[in-house]
Amino acid sequence: MPLTDFVRYLNAQHPVFFAGDAHAPAFVMRGGEVMAQYAGLRLGSRFDVVTPVGEAADWGHAAAVTVRRIDDDAPVDEETLFALPQTRQEFVYLDRLVRALHALNYLTYQNWRQRGTLLLKVHPRHVASVAGDHGLAFESIPRSCGLLPTQIALVFDIPPGADAGHLVRAFDNYRERGYLIAIKDAPGDDPARQALLARIAPELLILPAGGVTPAAVDAAHLLGARVLVIGNVSAADFGRLGVDLVQSAPRAAADPKRAKKRAAGRASTRHDAPALLAA
Template sequence: MPLTDFVRYLNAQHPLPASGLRSTTPFVSEDGRVCVHFANLRLESAYAPIVDTASGELRGHAAELHAVGLRTRQPLAADAVFVLPSDDEEFVYLDRLVRTLHALNYLTYLNRHSRGKLLLKVHPRHVASVAADHGLAFEEILRACGLLPEQITLELEIGEIADSGEANGNTADGGEAAAHLVRAIANYKSRGYGIAVGRFGRRAGSLERDFGLLREIRPDIVKLDPLLLAAEQPLPALVERLRALGAPVMVEGLDTAHLRKGARASGIDLLQVHPPLRRLLHADVGGPVQSAAA
């Protein structure tokens, strides 16, 4: 199906606006790529390579969101986009919209680059807001795009999801949040998605709790929190403990000799790399672009 026809199909599948944030035709096809209009913003896809630390072999790509004002063209941090929804329904809509955008652009991107799994973030609030059947709606979208869940790895921040249940100091709420997380990940895995845990080790005080969650969910990748690298803490013991659970360990950072040397010394398996100035593989015809946006 031609890209323009598929964009029309996707727009027809989306409900009419429930608020002023949504567009009746959120997906827009321009010059062989797709962007999304949401809340007077233009949302675009970019991709960072994931490589094997030892061999340098390409293993896949991680999708990243770029946002600019439709009128002002001023950039907006990706995290700030997810502050805009006013309720859970709007939030789930946005989170799924962004992942659909990345999946669709990745199909076009793969026509010009090596294939590999696509790493997509799932916002913690999305996981908490969906009661059951996690991944079902997105699977239907993927299949319409010509992709399968087996080609997708979903990145979830298990610590933040569990922390949200403990925010009011109620242990029972924290336990239910963790149980809901385990059920959600079981749903995702049953549909064929890979699972990556993001920002692991963010809070030292929650490390043992988070290791307990890892033993239950058995992720395919564990991605360390960038602060662990910035603090230059000794990582080999933590990495060895994670690898004992059977999950490759990944870090994200600027692609420098220092990062690669430190990753090899620490036994880290995978790198999600960003060349200096965040020069990402952009989803447009021109290929790589430079951006200082986070």
């Protein structure tokens, strides 16, 4: 079905879980892009490019949320957005809403053959709030958008003091559904954290550009993980260290007329997305 119709369908299927938003649709079309509405804010998607070291073709894209106030278009930071939910149900709703938004917008981002793997952040509070079957409720949205779990890497932070047993079970749930696991990790010598990473066995370990050392890269490779570095840097700078992937700022935006034409195209022939945004 056309993307605009799919957005209307999702709005009809999914209730809004934030006081004051009861009469506002969760998703709206704006300039050929899908936007989400939450607590007086307009949410959009940005896709950073992920490139293999030493190769020209893109490996994939990392999604990030953009946030602006609806009334005056003033920018709002992501931390402020995720501080708004007052209940577990509201928080889980918001976290899934953002990932659903990115999946919808990835439909109109470049040619489908050029998109590659989509990296989607999952908030650590979400992981802690869901008791089990992690990934089940969200799965139907990317599938309806033509994205299989095997084409998605879920990105996680591991906060200090997190329940290691719960995290391992959660990541096992995600992996059983086909998702890749990516962990944002600051280099360090904490044996407990290194032991937890070994239990998780992530497919990707994400390091900041300033934290790349031969020891950190070697430790990631010993876990069986590829190393992704975030920063607007030349991939060649890290080739000698064994870094596998580099994430950098998005390239110039696509022609809006072209994006609008894509948005009118067929998003999905399926009509079976359940109430995944509910807790």
